[in-house]
Amino acid sequence: MVYNLLLVDDEKPIREKLINNTDWTGNDYQVFAAADGAEALEIIKNKGIDILVTDIQMPKLSGMNLIEKARESSSQLKVIVISGFAEFEYAQKSIRFGVNEYLLKPFRSKKLLEVVNKARDELIEEKNNEQRLASLRAEMSSYINENKLNSIYNWLIDDQFFQHQSLIMDRIDLNAVLKRGSRDDILKTVNKIIDELESVDLNREKLYVVLNNLILESFKIIKDLDYRVEDLLEIINKERIEKIDSENLKEIEIILKEFLLRLHDLISFNPDDKNQQIISEMKEYIAANYQDGITLSEMARKFNLSSGHLSNLFHEETGESFSDYLNMIRLNKAKELLKTTDDKIYQIADQLGFNDAYYFSSWFKKLVGASPTTYRDNINLL
Incomplete structure (x- = not known):
């Protein structure tokens, strides 16, 4: 069965990467794309979209408003939100819109495929549950009718x-x-x-x-x-x-x-020492897997906690948000590689889990105030 997938991002280079960096057709998806929320909403209404992948900040209609309006057209729609680190905490707070997964930019294409496949699996499971319930209802109905049971049982069917x-x-x-x-x-x-x-x-x-x-x-x-x-x-x-x-x-x-x-x-019930143990294990996991596009919801499942609770716990124990901590880990590693190796910028970007060197350079400059090349050439001055 082919599932309809809608990819939404107002930045054309990112949108094209979302479309072209993954073999969607080979994974049984028909892909639709939109440059803003308003365009996306029309596609959802007319094309029977199963899974929506959307950015948060967009013109005409924001990602959150798009999700809210899309729910009116399709209650079973699966939603994956992608956002930059500055928007991530805001996106996490929007759980009331029924978001299935959050991806923090940058992320690898294989990570996006993984979460989209997970959403598809949930759709399949829900469909199977509906079929099992329909079968059970038919079985109960047959039993009640065949045995001419008292009408008091009719509420069952x-x-x-x-x-x-x-x-x-x-x-x-x-x-x-x-x-x-x-x-x-x-x-x-x-x-x-x-x-x-x-x-x-x-x-x-x-x-x-x-x-x-x-x-x-x-x-x-x-x-x-x-x-x-x-x-x-x-x-x-x-x-x-x-x-x-x-x-x-x-x-x-x-x-x-x-x-x-x-x-x-x-x-x-989690005493303080248990909380500290959880945060310590989280930090170890982040240090070992920071290049794989880790998300807070992924960590929440791993540690058997809600995303909101884990976000608050992480901030209470470390004094910073999960997204800020993850970015600092990647930034420190980037600085280390720029200082101690002769690796090219695109090679460093790949080691840190970025899909391309351009996005890595933009991300680095936003945090440091200088491009990776400028940073490397002026390490002593900086």
């Missing part, structure tokens, strides 16, 4: 409820929220669940199915972390759940927040 039940479970990632999210992420997740529940007509039986699925899925996640059953059962307020009124969503919201926050606290 009710079109509207089945659709919303599936959406609720698909749109929230309890595994990520409980293991890597912050307390604020928990509250946002519950708000999203309540919004979904408000959009469907629920009776008490239907509501119990939704809550049971959420609770069982939560238990499965932390059971995998080797917590005892007794620890889990103590967290549920059984009496309150049994008194749930399907019309009182505020009470349900309170119960879910209390339940998920207690689970989160149980599995995410």
Whole structure:
């Protein structure tokens, strides 16, 4: 199957590199390109785009505004944001737009292909889940009809409820929220669940199915972390759940927040020495892999934390942002190579993970105030 990929950047040289430096056709992608957000939005509306790769700062329509408007046309659209280091922290804060991945410029073409393929895998998995749910629904419907079961069971195969039940479970990632999210992420997740529940007509039986699925899925996640059953059962307020009124969503919201926050606290307690250990391991990983286009979201997955939490933790422990730290590591290495080797500029650029010498020179001059060649020729003066 061929997937439609849209590449958006207002800088023509960068846009052409995004298009031409990767064998998109050989990897089963049909590529579309746009020079600004407004043009990109028209393509999304007319071409059925599956994956969007967009810059942040663009004329006419910014990357963030493009993503927000694109969501109105396609809720399943996968989004990858690319940004310069000065914009990176801003891009990270835009998680509410449903961004799948962030890439910090500069990055290798193979890194872009890797994250695009990951987004495609997520699309495939979602499609497979939809098919499995449809098959399950058909099986339940057949069983209920063949056995002439009481009409009380009809809610199990009710079109509207089945659709919303599936959406609720698909749109929230309890595994990520409980293991890597912050307390604020928990509250946002519950708000999203309540919004979904408000959009469907629920009776008490239907509501119990939704809550049971959420609770069982939560238990499965932390059971995998080797917590005892007794620890889990103590967290549920059984009496309150049994008194749930399907019309009182505020009470349900309170119960879910209390339940998920207690689970989160149980599995995410990190004393100061643990935080220091995480940052130390991060620095070691960055030192060994800085040339491979490391992203904060990649590090978050590696260390089983949310991007927001890890960003805050890194700043608290080091006094600087992740993107600034990564840039300083690469800059110091660049200066070292310029001082101690006779390697050509393009060779140094390649060693540091830059796709081309031009971008490397522009990046270096922005940080140092002089081009790599000028720096090398005037090392003693500088």
